[in-house]
Amino acid sequence: QVLLQESGPGLVKPSETLSLSCAVVGFSISGGYYWTWVRLPPGKGLEWIGSIYHRGNTYNNPSLQSRLTISVDTSKNQFSLKVSSVTAADTAIYYCARLSMDTGLFDYWGPGTLVTVSS
Amino acid sequence: SYVLTQAPSVSVAPGQTASITCEANDIGSKSVHWYQQKPGQAPIVVLYDDSVRPSGIPERFSGSNSGNTATLTISRVEAGDEADYYCQVWDITTDHPLFGGGTRLAVL
Numbered sequence: 503q504v505l506l507q508e509s510g511p512g513l514v515k516p517s518e519t520l521s522l523s524c525a526v527v528g529f530s531i532s533g534g535y536y537w538t539w540v541r542l543p544p545g546k547g548l549e550w551i552g553s554i555y556h557r558g559n560t561y562n563n564p565s566l567q568s569r570l571t572i573s574v575d576t577s578k579n580q581f582s583l584k585v586s587s588v589t590a591a592d593t594a595i596y597y598c599a600r601l602s603m604d605t606g607l608f609d610y611w612g613p614g615t616l617v618t619v620s621s
Numbered sequence: 622s623y624v625l626t627q628a629p630s631v632s633v634a635p636g637q638t639a640s641i642t643c644e645a646n647d648i649g650s651k652s653v654h655w656y657q658q659k660p661g662q663a664p665i666v667v668l669y670d671d672s673v674r675p676s677g678i679p680e681r682f683s684g685s686n687s688g689n690t691a692t693l694t695i696s697r698v699e700a701g702d703e704a705d706y707y708c709q710v711w712d713i714t715t716d717h718p719l720f721g722g723g724t725r726l727a728v729l
Contacts, residue, residue, distance in 0.1 A: 606711030
């Protein structure tokens with residue numbers, strides 16, 4: 503069974519950098535999928551943030567691209583997200599997920615972690 | 622840009638049928654996936670490729686996709702079906718995944 507688990511600070515100050523990691527268990531991160539970040543802002547719908555392949559190829563949401571860094575560590579079987587210059591609008595539950603590029607389906611998700619941007 | 626439009630909410634009595642739609646230009650030419658998200662939980666796939674149910678999803682969940690509308694149908698609705706439902710496609714023009722705005726299903 504594929505399990506994903508997000509980790510990182512739950513509170514970030516405005517203008518600082520949000521940093522999260524996602525540990526993948528039960529499947530090799532080099533196994534041919536894209537590893538993805540999705541967020542759910544309060545009162546809003548799901549928003550795709552970006553995805554990365556184990557070789558480092560990335561797809562980023564154009565609305566966030568200038569502030570995004572997504573990286574992968576195959577030795578630890580995990581991937582990470584950094585969002586710089588955060589504002590209150592970045593407050594959300596952040597999910598990591600596995601994305602099949604063949605079907606465009608997010609088939610496994612982490613439980614999510616709430617990140618609040620506040621001073 | 623390509624936009625998936627969902628009604629914000631749908632209400633249905635227990636035992637009745639709920640229809641949740643996802644509208645977009647020529648969505649019938651794309652594969653549509655549907656996710657269910659309950660409060661405090663991660664989304665789960667209830668249908669993929671328009672109408673395929675993953676193992677563990679009840680037969681009460683079915684889907685169709687034609688023209689400009691994809692539909693998730695939940696028959697014999699139960700209280701446990703209360704959740705937000707999101708449609709999702711791959712937008713080939715931007716080469717990115719795209720979610721609809723979500724529909725909250727309320728079971729009266």
